[in-house]
Each structure stands twice: as structure tokens, then as C-alpha cells.
Amino acid sequence: MIFNVIVIGAGHSGIEAIFSSSKICNNVKIITSNIENLGLLSCNPSIGGIGKSHLIKEIEILGGIINDVSDYAKIHSKILNYKKGESVHSLRYQVDRILYKNFILKIFFLKKNIIIEQNDIVKIIRYKKYLIIYNKFKNFNLVKNLIICTGTFINSKIFIGKKIFLGGRYNEKNFSLTNYFNIINIFTSKLKTGTPPRIDINYIYHNNIEIQYSDYINNFSKSFNFNKNIKCFILYTNNKLNNYIKKNIKKSSLFLGKINSLGPRYCPSIEDKIYKFPKNxxxxxxxxxxGYYSREIYLNGLSTSLSYKIQKSIIKKIFNIKKSFIIRFGYNIQYDFVDPRCLNNSLNIKFINNIFLSGQINGTTGYEEAAAQGIISGINAARKSINLKMWKPKKWNSYIGILINDLIKKGVQEPYRIFTSKAKNKLFLRMDNVFFRLLNVSYYLGILSKMKFIYYNNIIFNIYKNIINIKKNKSFEFFYIFKVIIIITKYYGYIKKYVF
Known part of the structure; x- marks a missing residue:
């Protein structure tokens, strides 16, 4: 059997890739090393944020699922930059890990034309127009287009103090595709990321602690409208803790010289923050x-690669959590990534155009950036397999276009993160006007159903109707109705010319 599309990896990028490709063609397969971890939130249990929520709204219009799953699993929500202009308004959710993962599994098992396989890939060989993918059992699959979404699992190492382990996540084995990339002359380098310790919620002292309540706001999509208000809390480090970390900073993997790569600038480890900002x-x-029924609390802002003993001492030096226990220890992870300048706008390799790369393998960080790349690579791999023209997102009409253009033209020296400040015309690229920007594109690509297309068009019609009803002048109404019809028909008529 010859597959049209095979996706390696089942993180956020792989999930969006396989779902988008399954809407365009059949004979698609996703291969993962552990089916139980499909859709697992590896690090922070949050979705959205500045710039990231714009990506999610664009993924929604392009037929993605991260928006629906986030709404279903939401336990806390905030609107960021509310006092600023609408173009930078952003949603941010806390989500329940278990609900999130289970909902994705449910969608997967209900989707009949997606084949799921648990396996490890050890070799990729080109054969004429096809690719042969060998697994560890020496069996192979023949495929027209391959999407690699391996995240942090390529030649990855975990660092906790002086100790080093091999693994893509804690207690999960890594695998090597770097040799294959070297054979085909693709440059690879290393990046790092980290995660903080998780503590037991039952031993937190709640007096004099700053509480963050949930905002009552709209969801990413209108699918689920539950009011879910689980409290979050804010603490601060103190001089005693800062001085303790300064004394032990050389025991961190970062300062022992074991890690020789850059991490996310906007999510540094606690020892890195204290070293760079000593006056704070x-x-x-x-x-x-x-989650609802989880005892774990994620300590966002306390990411570290210090040893187990030092992490325990750090917790004891923060008043409100000093009696709590660490359920999972924090660590740093270093992994290989591919220089994204070897890619086209459609996310396939320039000189091997039937291999697509998306997610953290391209040097990005965050679930949303990975999902955005996954949906583009899934669309283009599926369209290419049935001899249709591929879509290249543009900077002027989407944050996805900005993300991909930054990657393939500028490359990355540190994990890439999207921000609204990266858009030159951010006044146009708002969350609330994504229907106008990408609706017709999505329908033309074949990834948006007729039912959803009609639903979104009704929303657009009601928006214009409300605008027109404000004005009582009939000539004004006629002018705007005429203008709307001209814009929609012209945009749809010239879509091939300006979008592809």
C-alpha cells in the first residue's frame, strides 16, 4: 500500500498535520512512539497568549482542532492587553491536561480515515518519487509525502544538576534522525528548553497569597461555553532565595558547561534570571x-536545571509553599533542530520536496507555533500527493505567514516565539477579523466543510448588517451593501492569483 501522507510524531504539530491532510485525501498515517501520549502537554498546561491566540484563531478557520480542544479542557482564562488596542488583545487559557489529552484521543479514534501506528522510525530512504520509511522491526512503509514533527526527541539529553540522561521527555526515550539530515546535507544544531518542578497543591499556605481569578470571556471557538474558574496564584522570590541560588549557581547544568545551546529568551530558568538581573x-x-482532579501545581517562572536537593531547598525558602512536596522535578533538555532556511514557504525541503518539517524541529517553541506549522505542512503534503497546487501563507494576511517567513528567511539562533510586534500591519491582523482574512482561502483549499463555511459567512453577514443598521441613510446602506458584495466576489475570484 502506498500512503499519500505519513506523519512522524504526534505532538501538536503532528496532530494538526494529520487532521488537515485527512480532510483533503485518504491513505494517511500517523506514527508515534507511544499512543498513550497523543496530544500530551509536555510543559506548561496553558494555551494562547500574546500573538499565540492569534495563531489559534487562524488555525480554527483553517479547520484545526486546537481551539475546540482548548475550549473543552479550559479551567481558567485571562484576556491579556485588555487596556490596549484590539489588535493586541489576546486570550490565554489554563487547561486540564487529562481532559485535553483524552479529547484528542477521542477525536482520533472517531476519525475513520486516519491510520494510527505505534512504532519507532530508524531509517528513511528515497526511492524514485517515493520515500521508504523503515521502523525498528525492519518493516517499511512506502509514502508519497512525509511530514516530520519530532519535537524535542532528536538526539535529546536531559540535564538535572550534574546528571545527564538520554530522553525526549523524562522517562521517554529519544531517537536519532540527525545522521539522515547530515547525509542529505541539511545543517543541524542544538537548542534547549526547560521545565519547572511541580508541587503538591494540598500543602500550600493560602494566607496573604495573590489570587488570579478567571475572566468571563468568549472562547476561541463557540463550541463549548462552560464557566470554568479554577484559581491561579502569584508568588515572588525573596532575597534569601536569590542569595541561595547565587551560592549554588555553579551546580546548575547551565553554568557547569554541560549545556552549550540557547534556550527561550522569554522563558529563562530561575538561575539564568538571577544571574542576568542581579539587582532584582x-x-x-x-x-x-x-487540572480539576490533579494535585500538581505548575510553578511557572521557576524553570531550573539545579539538582534534586537544591530544588527541594528552593521550595522550602518560599513561605507559602515551604511545606509542599515536589511531585516532579524540573530539568533542562537539549535537542537537535534543523536550520529552517532549507525550507520553502510550504514547509517542504527545497531540494527534497516531498519531505516536510514542522514544529520544534524547525527551531520554534510553544504549542501554538507547532500547531500552526503542522496545519500548513498537512495541507500542502495532502494537496501535493493528489497533484494540487500548494499554499504559501502570506505575511500581510496572517500571523502564520509571518511565522513561516521569519523561519525560512531569517533562520533561528534561539527558540522562535511569535509576538504581535513581529507584524508590520498588526492593526489589520486582529483576532476578531480572521473570518475576513482566511475564510475563502480555507474553503478553497478544501479543509473547511460547507457547514462551517455557511456558519462563518452568517457571522460576517450579521457583522455587516449591524454596521449598516447604525446608519439611517438609505443611500449609505446601499453603498455599503454594494461595496461588501464587490469585495467578497473580487477576493474570491482572484484568490488563485494572490494566495498561491
Whole structure:
């Protein structure tokens, strides 16, 4: 059997890739090393944020699922930049890990034309127009287009103090595709990321702690409208803790010289913050629950690669959590990534155009950036397999276009993160006008159903109807109705010319 599309990896990028490709063609397969971890939130149990929520709204219009799953699993929500202009308004959710993962599994098992396989890929060989993918049992699959979404699992190492382990996540084995990339002359390098310790919620002292309540706001999509208000908390480091970390900073993997790569600039480890900002008396720590029935609290802002003993001492030096226990220890992870300048706008390799790369393998960080790349690579791999023209997102009409253009033209020296400041015309690229920007594109690509297309068009019609009803002048109404019809028909008529 010859597959049209095979996706390696089942993180956020792989999930969006396989779902988008399954809407365009059949004979698609996703291969993962552990089916139980499909859709697992590896690090922070949050979705959205500045720039990231714009990506999610664009993924929604392009037929993605991250928006629906986030709405279903939401336990806390905030609107960021509310006092600023609408173009930078952003949603941010805390989500329940278990609900999130289970909902994705449910969608997967209900989707009949997606084949799921648990396996490890060891070799990729080109054969004429096809690719042969060998697994560890020496069996192979023949495929027209391959999407690699391996995240942090390529030649990855975990660092906790002086100790080093092999693994893509803690207690999960890594695998090597770097040799294959070297054979085909693709440049690879290393990046790092980290995660903080998780503590027991039952031993937190709640007196004099700053509480963050949920905002009552709309969801990413209108699918689920539950009011879910689990409290989050904010703490701060103190001089005693800062001085303790300064004394033990050389025991961190970062300062032992074991890690020789850059991490996310906007999510540094606590020892890195104290080293770079020695005059700051305190640093914020967000206490974020991991679910309704979970005892774990995620300590956002306390990412570290210090040893187990030092992490325990750090917790004891923060008043409100000093009696709590560490359920999972924090660590740093270093992994290989591919230089994204070897890619086209459609996310396939320039000189091997039937291999697509998306997610953290391209040097990005965050679930949303990975999902955005996954949906583009899934669309283009599926369209290419049935001899249709591929879509290249543009900077002027989407944050996805900005993300991909930055990657393939500028490359990355540190994990890439999207921000609204990266858009030159951010006044146009708002969350609330994504229908106007990408609706017709999505329908033309074949990834948006007729039912959803009609639903979104009704929303657009009601928006214009409300605008027109404000004005009582009939000539004004006629002018605007005429203008709307001209814009829609012209945009749809010239879509081939300006979009592809």
C-alpha cells in the first residue's frame, strides 16, 4: 500500500498535520512512539497568549482542532492587553491536561480515515518519487509525502544538576534522525528548553497569597461555553532565595558547561534570571493548577536545571509553599533542530520536496507555533500527493505567514516565539477579523466543510448588517451593501492569483 501522507510524531504539530491532510485525501498515517501520549502537554498546561491566540484563531478557520480542544479542557482564562488596542488583545487559557489529552484521543479514534501506528522510525530512504520509511522491526512503509514533527526527541539529553540522561521527555526515550539530515546535507544544531518542578497543591499556605481569578470571556471557538474558574496564584522570590541560588549557581547544568545551546529568551530558568538581573530583589512565580482532579501545581517562572536537593531547598525558602512536596522535578533538555532556511514557504525541503518539517524541529517553541506549522505542512503534503497546487501563507494576511517567513528567511539562533510586534500591519491582523482574512482561502483549499463555511459567512453577514443598521441613510446602506458584495466576489475570484 502506498500512503499519500505519513506523519512522524504526534505532538501538536503532528496532530494538526494529520487532521488537515485527512480532510483533503485518504491513505494517511500517523506514527508515534507511544499512543498513550497523543496530544500530551509536555510543559506548561496553558494555551494562547500574546500573538499565540492569534495563531489559534487562524488555525480554527483553517479547520484545526486546537481551539475546540482548548475550549473543552479550559479551567481558567485571562484576556491579556485588555487596556490596549484590539489588535493586541489576546486570550490565554489554563487547561486540564487529562481532559485535553483524552479529547484528542477521542477525536482520533472517531476519525475513520486516519491510520494510527505505534512504532519507532530508524531509517528513511528515497526511492524514485517515493520515500521508504523503515521502523525498528525492519518493516517499511512506502509514502508519497512525509511530514516530520519530532519535537524535542532528536538526539535529546536531559540535564538535572550534574546528571545527564538520554530522553525526549523524562522517562521517554529519544531517537536519532540527525545522521539522515547530515547525509542529505541539511545543517543541524542544538537548542534547549526547560521545565519547572511541580508541587503538591494540598500543602500550600493560602494566607496573604495573590489570587488570579478567571475572566468571563468568549472562547476561541463557540463550541463549548462552560464557566470554568479554577484559581491561579502569584508568588515572588525573596532575597534569601536569590542569595541561595547565587551560592549554588555553579551546580546548575547551565553554568557547569554541560549545556552549550540557547534556550527561550522569554522563558529563562530561575538561575539564568538571577544571574542576568542581579539587582532584582524578586521574580514572579505563577502557581498554575494542572487540572480539576490533579494535585500538581505548575510553578511557572521557576524553570531550573539545579539538582534534586537544591530544588527541594528552593521550595522550602518560599513561605507559602515551604511545606509542599515536589511531585516532579524540573530539568533542562537539549535537542537537535534543523536550520529552517532549507525550507520553502510550504514547509517542504527545497531540494527534497516531498519531505516536510514542522514544529520544534524547525527551531520554534510553544504549542501554538507547532500547531500552526503542522496545519500548513498537512495541507500542502495532502494537496501535493493528489497533484494540487500548494499554499504559501502570506505575511500581510496572517500571523502564520509571518511565522513561516521569519523561519525560512531569517533562520533561528534561539527558540522562535511569535509576538504581535513581529507584524508590520498588526492593526489589520486582529483576532476578531480572521473570518475576513482566511475564510475563502480555507474553503478553497478544501479543509473547511460547507457547514462551517455557511456558519462563518452568517457571522460576517450579521457583522455587516449591524454596521449598516447604525446608519439611517438609505443611500449609505446601499453603498455599503454594494461595496461588501464587490469585495467578497473580487477576493474570491482572484484568490488563485494572490494566495498561491
Amino acid at each position: 530583589n524578586k521574580h514572579q512565580i505563577f502557581l498554575e493548577p494542572e
